[in-house]
Amino acid sequence: MQSWVEEIDRRARETLGQGRVADYIPALAEQDANRFGIAICTNDGARYTAGDAQEPFSIQSLSKVFLLTLALRAHGDALWQRVGLNPSGMPFNSLTQLEAERGKPRNPFINAGAIVVADHLVSAFATPSKHIQDIARTLSGNASILIDRHVLASEWQHRSRNAAMAYLMKAFGNIDNEVDAVLDAYFSCCSLRMSCLDLAVAMNYLAADGHALATGKSFITPDLARRINSIMFTCGMYDAAGDFAYRVGLPAKSGVGGGIVAIVPGRLSVCAWSPALDAAGNSVAAQHALELLTDKLGVRIANTA
Ligand code: GLN
CATH class of the missing domain: 3.40.710.10 (DD-peptidase/beta-lactamase superfamily)
Structure with missing residues (x-):
């Protein structure tokens, strides 16, 4: 090999x-x-x-896999009431389907879907980004894994599309927590x-x-x-x-x-x-x-x- x-x-x-x-x-x-x-x-x-x-x-x-794993562990199939299970046929940051499908993203591996999953984690954990960092460390056996603050700041600064998705989904009742808290969890995971x-x-x-x-x-x-x-x-x-x-x-x-x-x-x-x-x-x-x-x-x- x-x-x-x-x-x-x-x-x-x-x-x-x-x-x-x-x-x-x-x-x-x-x-x-x-x-x-x-x-x-x-x-x-x-x-x-x-x-x-x-x-x-x-x-x-890649962090969307960790996010989904944790949400399914915590909430099981209830997650599928809020996120779909089908390929989107659209770019990962597309907003088009969200309006037509009343704020329910096609799947958990496009941005909108992962933002809904991140919302679950914000509800479930006091410090969701630390929780994800701990999981990444535990599963890899590498205690030095960090969230890259420079990338995190850059994601925040250029958040318009992801923020637009999160607000649209919140308007449809599919985001429970404050949008900023959800985006912080989502961007932190991406920035590992x-x-x-x-x-x-x-x-x-x-x-x-x-x-x-x-x-x-x-x-x-x-x-x-x-x-x-x-x-x-x-x-x-x-x-x-x-x-x-x-x-x-x-x-x-x-x-x-x-x-x-x-x-x-x-x-x-x-x-x-x-x-x-x-x-x-x-x-x-x-x-x-x-x-x-x-x-x-x-x-x-x-x-x-
Ligand atoms: N942080 C990126 C974003 O939200 C993640 C996108 C990706 O890897 N496809 O746009």
Whole structure:
């Protein structure tokens, strides 16, 4: 496996130069487009890394997986009265469907959906952003994980679209708490800095029937882990979920920091990262790396071990 990740690192780097680093959050535009890293964590705890796998980056929408996991653990299926379960077919920050669908976002992995999930957490926890940071630390086994204050300030400064979504949903009665408190929780989660290795280890519970590698304990039930994988498969890559399913064929979640986490259920978790994105907001090199990995593994399936 180590020679595979090194080969993938070499070949994925051939795509560097394609795509563009996200700049709608100015702090993200400071990222170097030539970085690439990959980390694999197998369910027996073996770790394989190449390139910039240990370099912390802004996890952005990857945090939506942690948010959803915590909300489903706390509230169960009641969440689905407030958020849908279908692909949106729209960019991750689109407002169009929200008005027509009376403030109910299509799924928890677009911004509007994650903002509703963050609202749940604001109701459930006194300090939601600290809670998420603690969970990221516990699941990865890395106590030095931090919220990047520079990125957080930049998200706040350029919050107009996310704030518009939150206020619209509040007008429809789908946000319980003050919008600022909800946005603070949402932006703080997006601003966590983690490396590919941190993320592959932290999200291994999705490959391992809910069992967390770093704690040696069950984090969520096997049933919940499978359901979250299903949502990642259909909605994890925004409006490019179908393209990604064809190319890679794994449950996955991407973020505009350039990270993508993918799961081979029953076997391993993987995170690839490179900051330059395609038009849908998914990292060009990370997608290529995951396609090479599924070629090597001979898996291109949704949700079976
Ligand atoms: N913080 C980003 C935003 O709210 C997250 C978007 C993403 O990674 N797709 O716009």
